[in-house]
Amino acid sequence: MKISKIISVFLLTTVLLFVFGCEDFLDVNTDPTAPSNVPPNLQLSGLLGTFSYEIIGNDPARTTNRWVQQLSWTGFPPSSDNYDFDESGPNNFWDSTYTRVLNNAREMEQKAEENGNPAYSGISKIIQAWTFAILTDLWNEIPYSEAFDPANTTPDYDNQEFMYGEIMRLLISALENLAEQSPAPPGNDDLLYGGDMDKWKRLAYTLIARYELRLTNAPGHTAENQANAALDALQNGFTSNDDDADFQYFNNDGEENPWYQFAIDGKWDTRDQLSAHYINLLQDLNDPRLSIQARPVGAVDNNGLVAGFDPDMVEYTGNLNGEDGGGASNFSSIGTFYSAPDAPLTWFSYAEAKFIEAEAIYITQGAEAAQAVYEDAIRASMDKLDVDQGDVDTYITSLSLLSVAMDPLEEIITQKYIANFLSLENFNDWRRTGYPELEAAVDAVTPSDQIPVRYPYPSSELQNNADNVSQTGVPVGFESLVINVWWDSAN
CATH class of the missing domain: 1.25.40.390 (Serine Threonine Protein Phosphatase 5, Tetratricopeptide repeat)
Known part of the structure; x- marks a missing residue:
């Protein structure tokens, strides 16, 4: 078949x-x-x-x-x-x-x-x-x-x-x-x-x-x-980008990539745009993945893809998390590599596996020992995106060596954060390590303006399984968002 x-x-x-x-x-x-x-x-x-x-x-x-500020909601606050x-x-x-x-x-x-x-x-x-x-x-x-x-x-x-x-x-x-x-x-x-x-x-x-x-x-x-x-x-794990768990989608009605459906296609919504924090990070690093991970400002508006948009436009701007962005047309959207109708959705990548290895070697053997694997992880990410090899070499050379970095773990997790663009793992790594360093969103509704560290229990459970929810000790309301999970309790 x-x-x-x-x-x-x-x-x-x-x-x-x-x-x-x-x-x-x-x-x-x-x-x-x-x-x-x-x-x-x-x-x-x-x-x-x-x-x-x-x-x-x-x-x-x-x-x-949104919470770890790769994305930002460009509609009216309040929102997640x-x-x-x-x-x-x-x-x-x-x-x-x-x-x-x-x-x-x-x-x-x-x-x-x-x-x-x-x-x-x-x-x-x-x-x-x-x-x-x-x-x-x-x-x-x-x-x-x-x-x-x-x-x-x-x-x-x-x-x-x-x-x-x-x-x-x-x-x-x-x-x-x-x-x-x-x-x-x-x-x-x-x-x-x-x-x-x-x-x-x-x-x-x-x-x-x-x-x-x-x-x-x-x-x-x-x-x-x-x-x-x-x-x-x-x-016994991944050995190359060929092992990546990439789930293929198709440019047919109802078969499109989820990011296309939820962020690009005007039939649903287009207000999930890129965060100012993330755009600024890539620009500060002169990261060649910027033009792949982001569309130029104006490529997408509140109705979806903009017909006749000038592909030579090169302005990249993100929305400050928590602010009213005034709609999609003012900011960069998710790049076509990730959000074309027929773009595959990466479940797990070889690049992430190499970053896991780099961090594990750093923990057990030190920064100098982790350097080669760290660079391999960055190369795996850029090779997957078909970045020019000269640009890859220039980028890696521009980065601090882990052995002289102020905090080698921060360097590893920051690069992993970029390679894992749009992955749930960004949230898990941020909770586990504190990286990347983030400022809370504008007008945060949580206690002490804290960035959430968990989900609230759903109302269906509060209605139908209230006694067991109560035994967790997690309160109802925004206070629930700032209670650490077990493996995050040391931070």
Whole structure:
């Protein structure tokens, strides 16, 4: 079956699941969208498409990249740009994550095990681990152990330390599955890697490295131990940009890239533009990625792409977070590499893997030892964007050596922040390391004008599982946004 046909089937399946699933998103353990007797190939394509659109390319990346100031909302405040993000904000994401991603992933895992097809089970476990990591990184305590019991409409919450153990367990179990022979392995229904199980294995190992490094400041953990664990995992992780987890989209109605749909296409909204902080950072560094990551001012207005826009325009300007930007036409939009209708959405890149390695080597061996890997990470990012090699060399030469930098970690994380443009990982790294250094948005609504460090529990949980939400100790209101998650508690 051709990829385009698989995509069309996935989109039809997703639409049907959405239509029938909208009736009841009140209980996280109730699955109104679970397909019955769906063939594994359609289960897999539907799961990957939903995960990409709902989890990687949706609210978490958009909201948190406003908070870490790669993006800025150019409409009228208040908005999540100045932290006006209450319990209604994450409702759809929370509910759809449990009902349309996790429940369907678990069903695919169960059917794969019943049918003796471990490849599908392994992929399902990777998606589950990744999704649970995103949930617990945003909320800390989440329903897990009791979340999928249909008889329990008020599931208990599991703490983040326990969740990280489960995330690692799922990834290790996935690797065991992927090492087995499958009688009917995925092919074109695998919309990410086309059935290449070796790439799925390398992705799982690289995810393990990401999550090991996440716990560098977690209570009961040491940075050196976590860094060594990350380095061990990376020995089997990504080896080049060819391993990148890039999910392809198409220039057809309903099949477009999420950033195009949510930031460029006038049918939705165009007010997610670039932040002044981010534009200024790239300009200060003379970073050749600026013209790739950003469109010139005026390329997009409130109605979408501007017909007849002069492609020779080279002005790049961002909006100051929290300010009324007066609409899209005054600022730079997301570059076409990331926001063209048919642009792939990067879930995880080799460049990020190299930055993980660079940081881990810095922790365990020092700045000088990390230098070569740090430069490799920058090159991987620029090679992916097809930056001229001369410009790459000039840029790297212009940067301070880690061994003489005032703070080598700041240099590593700043470059990772640029390479991970639009990724949720920017928020996780900022919470974990404090980099990049940020000033709070204008007219912040949080206590003491603090930048948020978590999501508030959604109103659906406050209405239907209030006792368990209360036991987390997280209050209702903007105060909830400034309570650290477990692994961030040392900062």
